[in-house]
Amino acid sequence: MSDVTRDSENYYLGDSPSRPVPFDGVMTVSHYIMPNFATMDWHQVAREQVVENIKSLQDPGGNLNDRIMMYIHVPYCKSFCHYCNFNRFHYPKQDSERLEKYTDYLIKEIDWYMRQPYVQAREFTGIYIGGGSPSTLPVSAVERLSEHLRKVVPNFDSIEKSFTGEPRTLRRPGLLEVLKDHGWDRVTFGIETLNEKIHRKIGRLDTRDDVDAVFNRMRDIGYTADTCVDMMYDLPGQTLEGFQAELTELLDCYDPTEIDLFTTIYLPYRPLHKMIMDGRVEQPGSPWQLLAMREHLYDRLSGAGYHNTIAETWSKRPERSVYQTAHCARQDIIGVGCAARGNLRDMVSINPEKVDDWQRNVDEQGASTETLQSIGYEGVLDRVMVMFPRYKSLDKELLADFAAEVDEDTFARVRAVLDGHLASGVIDDEGDRFTVNKLGVIWHGNLQTDYLRHTLNTKGEVLMNHLTESRQDFDNEDRFAVTTETVYIKEHDAEYPRLMK
Incomplete structure (x- = not known):
């Protein structure tokens, strides 16, 4: 198969790109740290509430x-x-x-x-x-x-x-x-x-x-x-x-x-x-x-x-x-099995990570979930927007539906991020929808992070900072220099194994 002739602008094949770099750093991880949403402090949910949500x-x-x-x-x-x-x-x-x-x-x-x-x-x-x-x-x-x-x-x-x-x-x-x-x-x-x-x-x-x-x-x-x-x-x-x-x-x-x-x-x-x-x-x-x-x-x-x-x-x-x-x-998901995750209504579910715990919950309550929790319309909007850069398309009608359900400040925050991405040229307005273009695909982790950042708890913030490649370091071959965040995570390792699972 022969090499492909480029039919679009060359953005980043060197340190002198043909147009301004739209972000100050590269984020290599994005929606995978969604368990660190501040709205998803799972273990603070009363067991009685989880059982009621299952029912x-x-x-x-x-x-x-x-x-x-x-x-x-x-x-x-x-x-x-x-x-x-x-x-x-x-x-x-x-x-x-x-x-x-x-x-x-x-x-x-x-x-x-x-x-x-x-x-x-x-x-x-x-x-x-x-x-x-x-x-x-x-x-x-x-x-x-x-x-x-x-x-x-x-x-x-x-x-x-x-x-x-x-x-x-x-x-x-x-x-x-x-x-x-x-x-x-x-x-x-x-x-x-x-x-x-x-x-x-x-x-x-x-x-x-x-x-x-x-x-x-x-x-x-x-x-x-x-x-x-x-x-x-x-x-x-x-x-x-x-x-x-x-x-x-x-x-x-x-x-x-x-x-x-x-x-x-x-x-x-x-x-x-x-x-x-x-x-x-x-x-x-x-x-x-x-x-x-x-x-x-x-x-x-x-x-x-x-x-x-x-x-x-x-x-x-x-x-x-x-x-x-x-x-x-864009659809509900039933999560079945040890450590499976799902979304039902406005509820997010995570099953036990250990097989014995998962089997015990299945025996006792049918569904194994230990964290079935409502995140409300605001949480669902967060999830939709964080996943928009992956999905690459966002209907304006869907966005309007959320605008009618959430408070003005919440929607204004989402709209500000969206407008910023339009201004930087990583998404396009196609009339009835917003779409992610080639430039946005190259930087999709950054787009997701912009929607995700306000939802993070402390652990999520530390992890986010650790995984960000700063603009001034784009030439740096030594990407694993020890940072403050790296040291912090090592000193608090008991808190971090749950991440990314």
Whole structure:
């Protein structure tokens, strides 16, 4: 595949950009720290109120959305990647019996939700099984779960169904056949990097043979589901030229239906951050290189016929997936499984992080959630606006609906951020909606942060400051110098493991 000729302005391939830089720093993390909303101090909510909120799902009304989907979380992994910030448990410590039991409890929690009048009154649009690595479940468990979902979920055969995994376990005999037979139409898995040296440094133990085996097996059995792969950039030791070569190789060798491209997030004192601080792994390049990578992937994939459906996602299909739409606060989400999250009405739910606690809650109350909490219209507006730069589109009619429900000061704050983004050229006014343009996609983390910042509690502020690359440091190759925030987080490490899970 030949190189793509740029059909748009060159913004950031060096330290002398062709137009003013719209922000004073690069934010590499954004909506992932939403648990630090000041309005979401979960453990301050009385248990009695959570129970009452659970019971409220017996009322079919009060909805903000007509549609609903289900997210099912499987936390188990065969091994840990050094960059991972999400809730997961080490697979070798779990035998097949425990994984089958985990599946039993998934089914119990699914059944509880499917009996609730609130859920039954909504249009069911999709199922997403994520993790962790759901492909670590026994093939028999995946088959049993799929068969049960087909029985209890309305229109199972016609809704979108996504199953995630990792190449080593996705290639196991029989698994792809089970997914094909039960109509899972999106298979998503991480490749992260095609550079074998970097691949090992970030703790990935799968091989190119594993990736090849997944694609080859799907082709051999006539499994035509969308293939959705994750890739990362701004990795340790990764150069712009190396990243460009990886993208070309990915398209030439695999031609996936969809590609999620994520900036590497160096959360303080997680394994990859520690390895760099200790000098065991080299640093990523400068912030200028990070911005250049973002612009390159935008131009390269646009030229290859991919659509930028949400900020980090490129698809051969022009429409967003159901999961992307729901995750960007445009549908309700039922969260099932250990550490799963969901949104119902104006309530946000987080399930227990430990499997034993999750199972106990399922036994005692049906739904495992320990934090079902109303955030009100103001909180829902915050969520919609924080996710707008990812979703890339905001209907003015939706914005007007919120303006009628929240107080003037709240809406004025949102409008001020929106107007600032219009003035800096990162979003466009298209009459009936606002949209995020190419420049805004390159800086989407900053756009999200502008909407997020006022909601942060103290821990969120400290983390935000730690993860900001200041404008004066865009040339700096030493991005891991110890800051005041880094020291503070280390001294208060007990407070921070919950972040990013």
